[in-house]
């Protein structure tokens with residue numbers, strides 16, 4: 245479970261991608277292709293490595309910015325905050341962990357949501373933030389997601405949900421588990437109004453998040469190479485006592501197995517989502533400008549063959 | 553029935569009482585005074601043990617060998633059980649049983665998560681851990697119940713959905729999500745009972761009921777105490793500590809509104825009096841069904857949605 249490991253890790257480790265101490269913020273080293281990349285270029289590229297296409301994690305605000313029409317986003321999340329219903333203590337108190345997550349992100353939960361427009365289409369965007377307690381889902385996250393879905397239902401907006409989460413939050417016990425059902429009930433109301441629901445599964449999307457709202461989008465999109473699945477890889481390895489095949493539980497794997505509609509490079513999310521939503525709502529093909537990609541696209545290594 | 557670790561003192565005392573009785577009857581020495589004393593002590597020991605069970609002891613009771621399984625309960629409470637097999641798409645998963653049955657004459661659809669009663673059966677049933685086809689079978693039975701307007705009763709008892717390579721390949725996450733979704737759409741009375749172990753998403757997949765009941769010594773958790781301990785303390789042996797932290801007992805869950813009713817078990821757990829505990833469960837099913845009978849199809853769906861909408865503890869800012 246990546247999220248708990250992440251949770252324990254305090255204080256935050258030194259940035260590994262610092263090139264040298266004198267010029268800490270100019271370049272990053274890509275963990276996949278080892279290329280030195282200008283941070284500025286990386287940011288413009290929605291944190292996709294311009295050399296190899298590796299998808300770095302992207303801050304939630306930047307993701308929303310890259311997706312929606314400029315200046316249209318209004319945040320609606322942030323009106324609820326977590327409590328400690330179990331008075332959970334392990335190596336540290338849950339309260340202290342929450343406090344650190346709040347400090348780190350400046351938010352009250354792992355959910356960032358609001359209304360906006362995408363190529364002129366009214367949408368609600370809800371993004372899970374892996375930086376907040378590994379994106380884990382407790383009562384607050386479940387409530388925020390539910391409210392975002394209810395907002396879309398009420399205002400006739402398409403719903404876009406971007407997941408990045410290790411799963412249900414252990415520190416709220418079965419209450420976290422219940423959020424899987426609560427959010428799903430809300431999605432039924434959205435469906436009854438005929439409104440599109442599209443999920444984008446970012447790295448990682450596992451456990452109770454994968455096994456609830458993430459999996460049941462009308463259309464399910466995977467980010468390249470994102471880890472997706474119900475059980476964590478360590479748990480599986482311990483259960484079956486063998487090592488896992490390469491690429492197991494990645495977006496491309498699930499596309500091949502028939503569980504994901506498509507794997508889409510983050511730089512193409514904007515026009516892909518706009519076109520899908522417009523088609524589902526039977527509206528004219530939207531005028532949408534794709535993110536300008538200044539560098540060639542990476543070779544495709546998915547199951548549909550490599551193209552160079 | 554093998555005693556659980558914390559029950560050993562009780563079993564030891566019982567053995568001594570038996571020995572004394574045998575000795576008394578064979579030797580014609582009057583032992584009634586001594587026996588009465590020991591019986592009294594036994595009674596006290598039982599009370600002390602079972603009235604102050606730790607959460608970890610409850611977990612052990614919930615998993616106790618000999619605890620009534622779904623099939624045992626089905627056999628005792630229902631009549632005319634007709635088991636139905638297969639998911640109509642891939643295969644048959646013995647970790648989930650289901651079919652038609654009658655409860656005091658009323659036809660119902662049953663879905664039960666089935667652990668084995670011995671090693672051989674446990675292997676056949678994969679210790680009650682379903683693969684995607686098990687959830688698909690459950691979903692097909694839910695559809696059937698919905699189509700014919702029959703109440704659905706689900707019996708939850710699983711360590712969790714199976715975390716294996718094939719299960720992941722066949723979309724474990726998707727099937728759990730779809731099963732939850734299916735349950736949000738049912739326009740029939742749905743009662744879910746946690747009868748033993750309610751293990752995470754694999755349990756919730758069949759537990760989205762209008763009423764969620766739980767047996768007194770059953771547990772329901774987001775993660776097993778062992779896995780929680782392995783993550784937090786890097787040591788599965790700290791499971792007792794984890795069980796405390798997770799607040800996973802029937803009374804804990806009732807407090808949070810996660811379950812609606814706790815069904816009492818005989819002292820020492822359901823396996824000590826399977827007949828008596830089944831009677832209690834039957835009574836609970838009957839009176840809950842009676843209440844749900846008052847609701848029409850829309851109200852059944854809406855009230856289930858409202859029930860789950862309320863779950864969660866947070867603070868408005």
Ligand SMILES: [Zn+2]
Pocket residue numbers: 274275276277278279293294295296297298
């Ligand atoms: Zn790279």
